[in-house]
Amino acid sequence: MMVTWRNRLIACAAVMSVSLLPLSVYAQSATYNMCQEGASVEAPQSPQQWLELSLQASHCYTFQARAVVINSVDVRTLALSHRIQEGVRQQVVQQLDGPSVSVERRSRVGQLAWGATDESGIFPSMKGWAEHASRVYGIALEEGARVAGRDAIKLRFEPKDQQRYTHEWWLDNTTGLLLKHVLSDPVGRILETFQVTQINEPERYTGEITVDAIPSGPDPEWHATWLPEGFMPQPVASPDGKSRQRLYSDGLATISIFAEPQGSALVPEQGLKSGVHQIGVSSIAVEEHVENDQRWQLVGIGELPPSMLQRIIHSVEFE
Structure with a gap:
């Protein structure tokens, strides 16, 4: 049983370490195409608008990429794949150095796990998520960055207390996809850098989306x-x-x-x-x-x- 625990934790840490966005979402059963929502809107102007775009992008683009993760222990090269078929996302992270390790995660496009809902009262709200994050972190926006040959903007999330880490995101100017993530401790020491080094041209998903209710049991005691x-x-x-x-x-x-x-x-x-x-x-x-x-x-x-x-x-x- 405890070997299972160990494997579960290692797999969980691997996914958390390289996830292209830390939020997964659940919603009630309905038809809703978040990938068409705001597709023709002008480029974001505020940090909160960029946050909303990044969440949308993490669900709505298919791509393949190479990335590197650097921390105090080692340097890992990764192959990343994000496919969407009939509204289902398939995220695959494969370690290219050392032992062959591959982590796969599947979920429906548009399944957001944030509690705040939109105006309809049905779907988790991208705006609500961004507003909540801005209450916990001070968010600064910098333009003119470049990562993996693509123009990018930088968001810096400075915690308003000493109880969490500082995050820095570099988002693709065109799609909003996360290209680089730096995590630092309360004294400014860099703990880990995740950076995309090569990415094929992302393609936006335009198919139908059905968001199903996720089966959940009673709360633990x-x-x-x-x-x-x-x-x-x-x-x-x-x-x-x-x-x-x-x-x-x-x-x-x-x-x-x-x-x-x-x-x-x-x-x-x-x-x-x-x-x-x-x-x-x-x-x-x-x-x-x-x-x-x-x-x-x-x-x-x-x-x-x-x-x-x-x-x-x-x-x-x-x-």
């Missing part, structure tokens, strides 16, 4: 009693009806918390040790918890300072 300001609960898909995960986001950073019951047959050395671990820029906090003679292992993963993630896990209470 536990929750975090402390979160950094701005982190909001997000929906979690639960095809089997079991609830062992909670998800929180501040618009940029995401925290996943898992609770796994522990059996007496568990071999200790195969499990994750309590404390804080690091996979790339993702912090992992592990803590043992006993509730009514049942042992649980709590695991949190997110791109937050380790002390913050550990504080969140320590605040978990069972109902």
Whole structure:
């Protein structure tokens, strides 16, 4: 069981590390073509407008690219693929150095996991997401950048507290796709750089989109009693009806918390040790918890300072 945990965390960290946008979204069943929405609108003028465009672009363009990820541990070369077929996105990240590792994620175009809805009251709101992010981060816009041979703009997200990291995004001028992402800690030290080095000409998806409701089970019988300001609960898909995960986001950073019951047959050395671990820029906090003679292992993963993630896990209470 714990080997499964380890693989799950590694895969999760890999996807978080190179995702072309940190937000995935769920919505109710309806027909809505976000890829046609605003297709002919003039170029954004404000940071919030660029944020909305970047979210739309991450859903609405097909492309293949090469990228590099640089952190304090290693340098990785990646092959990225984003395809859309009949309204379903297929994101594939393949590691080209060392052991062959490939991570695939599928979701419907337009499935946004942000809670605020648009004017219809049905669909998650791109504008609401951008406005929330601007309340947590100070956002500065710089023009005249260039990445991977493409003209770009730069957005700098400076946290308004010391409880999260600084993000810098370089967005393609034409499409809004993320071309470069730099993550820095509260003292300005660069933790990781993700940069596209080559990308084919992206093609905008023009097909139909059907957004289906995501099956979700009941909320877990536990929750975090402390979160950094701005982190909001997000929906979690639960095809089997079991609830062992909670998800929180501040618009940029995401925290996943898992609770796994522990059996007496568990071999200790195969499990994750309590404390804080690091996979790339993702912090992992592990803590043992006993509730009514049942042992649980709590695991949190997110791109937050380790002390913050550990504080969140320590605040978990069972109902």
